[in-house]
Amino acid sequence: xxxxxxxxxxxxxxxxxxxxxxxxxxxxxxxxxxxxxxxxxxxxxxxxxxxxxxxxxxxxxxxxxxxxxxxxxxxxxxxxxxxxxxxxxxxxxxxxxxxxxxxxxxxxxxxxxxxxxxxxxxxxxxxxxxxxxxxxxxxxxxxxxxxxxxxxxxxxxxxxxxxxxxxxxx
Numbered sequence: 169x170x171x172x173x174x175x176x177x178x179x180x181x182x183x184x185x186x187x188x189x190x191x192x193x194x195x196x197x198x199x200x201x202x203x204x205x206x207x208x209x210x211x212x213x214x215x216x217x218x219x220x221x222x223x224x225x226x227x228x229x230x231x232x233x234x235x236x237x238x239x240x241x242x243x244x245x246x247x248x249x250x251x252x253x254x255x256x257x258x259x260x261x262x263x264x265x266x267x268x269x270x271x272x273x274x275x276x277x278x279x280x281x282x283x284x285x286x287x288x289x290x291x292x293x294x295x296x297x298x299x300x301x302x303x304x305x306x307x308x309x310x311x312x313x314x315x316x317x318x319x320x321x322x323x324x325x326x327x328x329x330x331x332x333x334x335x336x337x338x
Contacts, residue, residue, distance in 0.1 A: 172232040176200070176239060180211075193218055196228060200239065208246055211239060 176182065183199040199214040215235040217228055 169229050169232055172229050172236060173198070176236040179240075179243070189218060192220055194221055194224055196224060198232070198235065211243055211246070213239070 173182065180203055181201040183197075183201060185195075185197040185199070187195045187197075189195050195216065195218040197214055197216045200212045202212055215231065217224065217231055219227065
């Protein structure tokens, strides 16, 4: 069992608890310890296995191998995601810097605006829009709805005509 835990122990400490339960059952709990505050709690998910001594001798090593593999895979995935996010943030900062530099250069390179600007156009007066009432549907929508109802009714009638009558006496 410790051979299976060794790859995990290289990266983090674990708390191993072995408890005797009723009916010759033994419970083994492996709890990974946090390395730092703010660490993803999924990396500290414990493994708890209960069984007889014979069952644990036979099945615990395989359970520990799966447990260690899952935790290491999760840690690697989280590390990769963090690296990708850091790289994306660096690229975004660099892009923002270059845009700021080019914006600064283009502002200084622009010729001065003409002294006389055109007079602004006064906004046109608009009538206040009246909200539509609940039953104020446009004619085209109402006509379309009526056509849809007629189509649905004709489809239902066709289906009823196609069905064979059921012999209720049988």
